[in-house]
Amino acid sequence: MYHNVPTGVGARRRDLQLSSRDLRAVLERGAAWAVARGYGTEADLERVEERGCLPGADPDLLSARALERGRPQLGTLGSGNHFAELQYVSEIYDAPVAAAFGLRLDQVTIMLHSGSRGLGHQVCQDHLRVMVDASRRYGIALPDRQLCCAPLESPEGRRYLAAMSAAANFAFANRQVMAHWVRESVAEALEIAPEATQLDTLYDVCHNIAKLETFQIDGRPQRLCVHRKGATRAYPPGHPDTPAPYRHVGQPVLVPGDMGRYSYVLVGTVQAMRETFGSTCHGAGRRMSRRQATRVGDARGLLDELRARGIHVRAAGLATVAEERPEAYKDVADIVRIVHAAGVSTRVAQLRPLAVIKG
Amino acid sequence: MPFRFFDHTADVGLELSAPTLPALFEEAALALSAVLSRSGRVEPRRHVSVSLTAPSLEQLLVDWLAELLGRFDVELWVTGGVEVTVDRGDGRCSLQALVAGEPLDLRRHPGALPVKGITYHRLSVLQTADGWCATIVLDV
Numbered sequence: 001m002y003h004n005v006p007t008g009v010g011a012r013r014r015d016l017q018l019s020s021r022d023l024r025a026v027l028e029r030g031a032a033w034a035v036a037r038g039y040g041t042e043a044d045l046e047r048v049e050e051r052g053c054l055p056g057a058d059p060d061l062l063s064a065r066a067l068e069r070g071r072p073q074l075g076t077l078g079s080g081n082h083f084a085e086l087q088y089v090s091e092i093y094d095a096p097v098a099a100a101f102g103l104r105l106d107q108v109t110i111m112l113h114s115g116s117r118g119l120g121h122q123v124c125q126d127h128l129r130v131m132v133d134a135s136r137r138y139g140i141a142l143p144d145r146q147l148c149c150a151p152l153e154s155p156e157g158r159r160y161l162a163a164m165s166a167a168a169n170f171a172f173a174n175r176q177v178m179a180h181w182v183r184e185s186v187a188e189a190l191e192i193a194p195e196a197t198q199l200d201t202l203y204d205v206c207h208n209i210a211k212l213e214t215f216q217i218d219g220r221p222q223r224l225c226v227h228r229k230g231a232t233r234a235y236p237p238g239h240p241d242t243p244a245p246y247r248h249v250g251q252p253v254l255v256p257g258d259m260g261r262y263s264y265v266l267v268g269t270v271q272a273m274r275e276t277f278g279s280t281c282h283g284a285g286r287r288m289s290r291r292q293a294t295r296v297g298d299a300r301g302l303l304d305e306l307r308a309r310g311i312h313v314r315a316a317g318l319a320t321v322a323e324e325r326p327e328a329y330k331d332v333a334d335i336v337r338i339v340h341a342a343g344v345s346t347r348v349a350q351l352r353p354l355a356v357i358k359g
Numbered sequence: 360m361p362f363r364f365f366d367h368t369a370d371v372g373l374e375l376s377a378p379t380l381p382a383l384f385e386e387a388a389l390a391l392s393a394v395l396s397r398s399g400r401v402e403p404r405r406h407v408s409v410s411l412t413a414p415s416l417e418q419l420l421v422d423w424l425a426e427l428l429g430r431f432d433v434e435l436w437v438t439g440g441v442e443v444t445v446d447r448g449d450g451r452c453s454l455q456a457l458v459a460g461e462p463l464d465l466r467r468h469p470g471a472l473p474v475k476g477i478t479y480h481r482l483s484v485l486q487t488a489d490g491w492c493a494t495i496v497l498d499v
Contacts, residue, residue: 133414
């Protein structure tokens with residue numbers, strides 16, 4: 001996996017080169033572009049939020065720099081808190097839902113956390129500049145300029161939404177390509193065909209995104225822009241946008257933890273639709289700054305300690321390992337316990353790491 | 360060192376000070392480079408020219424660092440030396456720079472800290488009795 005999925009700053013695979021036309025198609029079609037090119041199957045798309053494509057994406061609204069940054073980065077993991085992790089199912093909390101998700105005790109799973117890479121960051125940077133000015137013109141008082149904004153129906157708001165959707169589609173395609181290479185890696189290691197790996201996509205879900213979705217407000221359906229920041233979608237059973245294979249139980253929710261403890265699979269609820277616009281937590285969140293984390297101890301000691309516990313780490317840079325040490329994050333079990341108790345998603349399974357790839 | 364990092368849970372903050380405005384922008388470039396290269400030594404092997412215009416000094420500082428960050432993402436460019444001129448007038452600010460540096464080389468540099476973007480959080484560029492100072496937060 002470490003060799004097949006490019007990891008860290010500047011890493012890329014030479015066998016995936018995007019032309020300008022290809023990149024445009026990625027931005028318009030998202031994960032479907034990847035599947036059409038042989039990276040995965042139609043069955044994968046059924047298990048991706050919005051089938052891996054946000055409507056209304058307009059590649060023409062991306063700057064030359066955004067496109068330049070994105071072109072070599074499709075199918076790359078990136079750095080920071082992004083990861084690829086080989087895990088096993090260490091606990092089942094809800095047996096019927098786990099069975100519907102295809103999860104069983106001691107089963108091996110793989111979790112990927114990556115996004116729209118430099119392309120998405122540049123879309124953000126370009127539009128922050130526009131929004132700082134727009135906030136002033138629309139008379140919006142800001143407590144912090146990083147919260148700059150414009151009305152959704154304004155030209156600036158519409159243009160941003162279309163550019164952000166293109167970046168989201170890049171992210172869907174990025175994860176789809178990586179998922180395919182993960183499958184190939186397992187097949188290579190086991191010397192079997194990729195189809196024989198039984199590595200089926202459980203779910204691919206966005207976080208840190210704004211989307212237009214329909215909710216019942218005052219007894220009637222209304223189209224709203226839901227911004228999930230530090231949050232992810234948690235749709236209930238029976239909802240038309242909960243993927244068909246899971247419609248009888250609810251949408252899977254993936255909540256990554258840190259590299260030394262555990263991650264969780266939860267399921268969306270009716271209560272989330274009532275109380276949080278179909279949203280729940282998306283991860284643990286940092287407890288220490290990067291510099292604080294490096295003061296706790298060095299990376300080599302941490303790697304030895306994790307190895308003694310059966311967790312093998314491969315990283316492009318040792319400094320990132322020290323910054324991403326488990327203690328730098330809140331205990332995700334606490335976060336999950338809270339959202340479970342609040343009923344905005346409920347626990348299905350706990351996943352513990354066996355091997356971790358960091359950028 | 361004329362720049363100083365300050366802790367921020369998910370970000371990296373920079374405090375800069377310099378006797379002149381061009382020197383402040385030069386410090387900002389070197390501070391970003393120190394973050395990206397994890398304080399590795401950067402050789403001035405190649406030169407690139409940068410020209411920018413913005414409606415305020417604060418926006419010019421964001422644009423300047425965003426330009427260098429974009430170059431890092433595309434060609435792993437890190438800055439080892441820089442000469443800047445800044446002009447102000449008619450409500451606009453402009454910057455001309457000759458930037459010396461090289462692509463990050465993981466065999467020589469201790470790694471790279473990924474920076475996602477240049478934020479407007481706590482952003483300030485101020486003239487002081489001694490010259491100029493600035494605060495800027497990097498999203499990492």
